[in-house]
Amino acid sequence: MSHLHDDKIKELEIKANEIRKSIIEMLVEAGSGHTAGPLGMADVFTLLYFHTLKHDPKNPDWEDRDRLILSNGHICPLLYAVMAHSGYFPIEELKTLRKLGSRLQGHPHREYLPGIETSSGPLGSGLSQAVGMALADRMDSGQKSNKFFYCSLGDGELDCGQGWEAIMLAGKEKLHNIIGIIDRNNIQIDGYTSDVMPLEPLKEKFEFFGWHVQEVDGHNMESVNEAIGQAQAVFAQPSIIIANTIPGKGVENFERDFKWHGMPPNKEQGAEALNELRTLGGKIKSEHE
């Protein structure tokens, strides 16, 4: 993992802001969809798509690419936005989200859009698929396997039993090529995760299952980048990065309120949000510099 220079950090932060604007525009246009998760994970995904991932937007089937498996399929407006901005398809197409005939399905469909690794949406199964891919690569390349299988997970989906089946298997198989990133935003549809189904102590749970665990500020590009670097360097152990994020990050109105999990902004709310993002709202590091 290459070190992030200050210029690069600034560039990524500006990009993340662009991504957030696209997310708001898409959701307003679609009239439905999820707001909190995509905004909250925008920094992590910007880092992944514009710095971390070995990928080629013009050749999405490139065999040696890293894989990004989106287990929390509902945050796909974010995935679509980073994909469009990195050149997989025209940015203009983002406006088709959730419309009939669109390649941008309400939850991602692998066959509709090149560059999507798995169709997802029903929660809890993405990590299993990532583990399957990582196992296949290790069967072929052993410990020399140098592709990474990044799995994006929501914290709420850790309620699902299947996730823990996959966590056990990855621990048993000592898969060094799996890097899970949990959006620890503490909300899910019905409320705060601590009320719906407490997950803590999350770090210890993963450690007990044989995983290498790091906790980071999911809005700090430098910290997330460093954690990914650490995860890549771990030997014979799967890695999880618990990214503490603020749901709805970047738009004060949407932040920390679980009602924005599955709701889009209306036109007025969208316009306010875009205005806040355009002026950077005083929240983004680069603005101070």
Next chain:
Amino acid sequence: MNNLNPKIFDKDVEQVPIRQGYGEGLLQAGEENEKVVALCADLTGSTKTSIFSDKYPERFIQMGIAEQSMASVASGLAAMGKVPFIASYAMFSPGRNWEQIRTTICYNDSNVKIAGAHAGVSVGPDGGTHQAIEDIAITRVIPRMTVIAPCDAIEAKKATLAAASMVGPVYIRLAREKTPIITTEETSFEIGKSQIFYTPQEETDKKVGIIACGALVHQSMMAAKELEDEGISVGVLNLATIKPIDTAGILSFAKEYGKIVTVEEHQVHGGMGSAVAEVLAKDHPTKIEFIGVQDKFGQSGKPDELITHYGMDKESIKEAVKRVLTE
């Protein structure tokens, strides 16, 4: 006909569990293609996955009792070019993990093969919890899924090899008990093709066609043979592939025999008989009697006792043939 076992109707006909054919087919598929991998959820011996895993431990993944994850891990393996076969009892796969099969395998168009062992009430003493009699219904309803219920171990082996050769999700239904060998190595097998396994020696004006699949094909053939002595001409069609269904084969069989009895070790709702009815109702409305479990759960007992109790034995089939003639 069809190069069937000449000893089908003998008392000492060889009997082998259908699942044995899966294990042998998996091994051969693995020998022929190094991309074939096997997964099992703590039932390696009874699903016969062990025949493969003993020889290729590095291509076998022991999942533990985790059928949901098994379906999705297999999807991930397939995404990287492997040809994964997953096995458990049918009650748990495709029973417990149905949504994972739908989304991560079929919706994903993932090249995963699913073997469901211990299907049907003939699982016996383990009781209703372990007797999958809904699996055909829940698999055939999923787009892209191929569904095969082989009639004996030899056909199961061919079905397993055919599944390995085609691209796309396949469900192979297997039974626990020893089942008479009907086919031979020479019997043709093709996914999507039904086969006439019995044709009456003499044609009478009382004609009925039996369409059967799985372990009850043998009972159906025995019934057909005995009914001939009673002056009823009965043909038997082996419908191993339930999806994609052999529309042409079923139509020509139904036109030949006029009235139909379907025989399967499955709920009558949504199973093979329903699939046949969908074909006939549309293109050639035909009287049908459905042999199968009549909207009930299974229970403990000996396999043959249960087959009789739920009205799927040879005598029940004969009665259904007579019933459809008088209706």
